[in-house]
Amino acid sequence: MLLEILIFLLPSLVAYYLYVYKKIHYKFQEHGVKFLPGLPLFGNTIKSTFLKNHIIQDLDIVYKAFPEERYVGYIELTTPIIVIRDPELIKQITVKDFDHFVNHREFFTEDLEPLFGASLLMMKGDRWRDMRTTLSPAFTGSKMRLMMPFMTEISKNIVEDLRDRVNKDLDLEDVMRRYTNDVIASAAFGLQVNSLKDRDNQFFLKGTEFVQLSQDYKDVFSLVAAMFPNFLKMLNVQLFPKATMNFFRDIVSNTMEQREKHNIVRPDMIQLLMEAVKGTLNANSATEKEKDVGFATVHEEMKHNAVTREWTQNELAGQVFIFFAAGFDTSSSTMTFLLHELTINPDIQEKLYQEIKEFEETRKSLTYDNIGQLKYLDCVLNELLRKWSAAIVMDREVTKSYELPPPHEGGKPYKLNPGDIIYNVVNSIHMDPKYYPEPDVFNPERFSEENKHNIKPFTFMPFGIGPRACIGTRFALLEMKVLVYYIILNYKLLKSAKTQDPVKLKPMDFNLRVYDGSWVKLEARN
Template identity: 55%
Template structure:
């Protein structure tokens, strides 16, 4: 029996080595792609999966290894992928030849609870296209104008909290996530929540449960990425039924109540109700002012066929809106606060702008928020330095030919199903595009200099038709809070403020190791 077990294990290991691990290398060699061999099972993701580094550093290691290549091979666990380094090819893949690279890889198992698995990010092909065009009117400037007062009111709750905790070391991560969870509760679900007062409310706990991954959830995610087909067969779930039911129930109950009682409110639930009725349309956007350099206009046009969506499908869109609006926005604001604490000269310049703006305008509105030019520069620089997007991924859907990876090499024919990555953070930190990339320098995004930024070298919200649909909402959420924080408080370093910043390795999202800490001193 023991001998049989040894033979079985030996055969399994040898088979894996020859038919999976070495197969990836053979594919790269055949296409004349340079690559880092990586580790069995983990490929080039070994260090991040073992929580030795953040995942962006795994991408960065391969990106930097071959500075003269336009693209290289990347071992995504057991899956052979292509890591594109060249901005022109990124532009082709994400914009010009978008129809060849329409889909993302699966973020969640397809049999994941419907509210999780049926979201816009996970949808594919025409189903994605139809949902995107259904939802795009919900994120136009006219809709954001209605939501901005909700953000302003919630930012004042944060200011009240800080007034009561002056001269204390504040865990900025916690402070900001309470702000973003309250914004999402109000702007998405129509609920008035004050997480600064009610510290253990159900919304905040649900957000923490979603992103405070246990080691079991991390192993589950790893298993799904490495063995997606088997994971679907066994019904693998990343989130508990309790969490997903929370979102399903609250969306369904709120929609039913409003429909029965003719209640209207400027939030995502209202927009979804309009979508179910077929009455959600673009407003008059011709006179809209852009609110930031990083935001993007919708480029996808409807096909003319209107799909009827179920409540569960629409609830899933609120779920992904919750997930993105809570965690990624929180990361961006937290890193901005941290950088302002480390760069008092930048903070003082921003204070001069917001003070002058407050003295002359009196009130922050959607119509005038775009006038805060230096605030926009700061948020762009944070997004460059600490991009929440991490990377872009696309799945090839039709046979495609890439130009040669280097001069003298042959073009590479990409087969349908091939995974393609674009390392956003690595490009943002490449001195070829941004001199002294480690330096926090908002002036890179001044009106004069941002015109010189090469296309597809600044992609905090992605690129092309699959760019983040909520970029305008996210920038508003960031600008409102940073404006009021700097107007009312000096953000100061304390003993716990990490300098230089290092990333926490156990999180998928961007967080500072040990947390971001600062003190807030009220301005006279």
Template identity: 60%
Template structure:
């Protein structure tokens, strides 16, 4: 399934999805200009998740939503509800992660029936309409339709090392001929995963990036100068020139290092290996094939052995002069190996488009409600500032 889907997330496909992102980003800026005053606090957490929701709705499913205007639309309420786990859902999520076979036998629903029914209906009606009316749109449902028919192929000249950003990952599973019949639930499951990952992970990263810029004005000013110079040289932001924003890439990389949305990578051991003692006087540990290994990404990203002053927000770690010093497997916001995040290009584009427009139009200023230093919400499974993230937005002249 992974091999079949890989061509859906290559640079050539992302090029066609980027216009959806720019359109929705402009919706956010228009809303801010019409509704937000410079002396009022803005709930960044809410604003950003409305942006990521609308991007996924459009680029994923061909549904046009403007969540800053239609605040209670079904798509947004669904996304918010997915990650508000009840006590039973938390237990089910833990069992599903640690003992997947037991979870299947128990048959405990991880998500409400209304959620699964929504996605089943969405996928079936969209596919049925497009097939009957011969409609094509460069979004994720279209790509999945092509994948199930075996029409989604890697181009021989597809350059995986494109210019989207330093953190993009190569496809670990090489393209091959796959003749596989997908069930409707498998197809729906891919749509759901795409929605869940795009809504929450990207949203968390954007919130933390904006929060960091508000409490590090010198970094924000350096970013603004780059954006300003870029706009003087280019007519508009596009897939072909987005890689020219070097410092923007640094800011996002440092955000993903310090506040990695993917906190854990789980992998299955395929070869016996003896882990060395974790400290002097400690014991070795033998891994056997079939063992599940949980790799704590944040622990590596915050290890001063690899990242001096890890608590400091320093985008220059990822500058052209410094990034060659980054040791392999110490920066893994999208994972590593054959099971890395298939949507890294999509995520980075989504993050950069909104930050570019926001910094172009507004100076992000800390307020009395801005949390300094940032403390995370302890009861959440995702990265969120405790009590929310609030800043003030001052219009640039």
């Protein structure tokens, strides 16, 4: 049997080997694009595919191999990708010449994953532009002001529930996921849950199921999809069970139906989406638009014209779903790293505590209008987003032919054709000593009022850049700042025997996790 399998596979491997070296390698070599050859079938991702490296580390190896190049070649399984290293070229691609790079790379089609495929993240062309225009007023400062009380209430629930865990090993990842679960349940779906008390509530279990399935099967699913793009479609294979996806779809449709029927109004994402579709959702005034949640806030780049497109129920559910997916998993992971860094950097934690304590004594309450006054908190969060950015890359699919300038002085231009993929790297630039001296050191002072002018444009991109940047940056920053404020005000974070220092990444796909988990101890403050 084994011999038969080898006889079947050998010709395919040989054919692929020739394909790589005659097609991918030849094209890179012909245009003077430097690259690391990699291995047949796996390219430069052999280590991350077999969970020896995180994908960030595979990318960083290629990024660091050619420090003088504006861009380099990267082979992801069987796909050739141009990795952009130069901040000026990133600016050109993501902003000035955006019309050539409108779309994200398609990982899952709408046929395979209806909610994921119908989300703003995966939409393409004019359909994406119209949905972005429809949704943008829902993420302005005035709308975030209405959502902040949900975050404050849930943060205080977390603080209260943690009192029983003082001086015990605390799993930060679990607590952060329960916090983001409750915030998303309230701010997006209009549900009231307390996941620390009701640990097995249905919303949390479904969210955990979604994340766990993603972790367990996404590598294999992505490998098969990349090598045999029509195979999964032919078999009608889905990454996530229909029951899980139907759960979220039903919440959205049932909630909308009930609110229409009984004229219920609640300042959450479903309500804002209902108003946006009707054209009754107004953006901020010019004054309100100027109020940021922090230095990392991304400003809306697009000019918005009236949208007349009618959205299907599945498309509407897809927007709430992707909001959940990003908020539940990505935000919780980022906050885990934030509190972990404060634990292993006690001097920074103490300085932050002194700022929060003084703020609490003088202003008495935290609001959307005064949260920006916590300057050191903003520095801490920016440094966290630099060192542990969830973005990794800003992927783009070429939509119109484009000629890149030569990769180095005296080189040849490189022509990109529709369908080609480029990666504008984020983490590798964030960790490049050329832009951030001693990048492994957690140093919030990089973002102080005295120093942040030294940050080179397009070298700090935690939420992306340009029209395709993350639409929910204000929500994400607010969600993180509110919880950190109340936790540091009430507890001191201490190392336990299980606390990693320095942090080691768990080798996964695109999510960031601390290897063997993030564990700390709490000490109640007076």
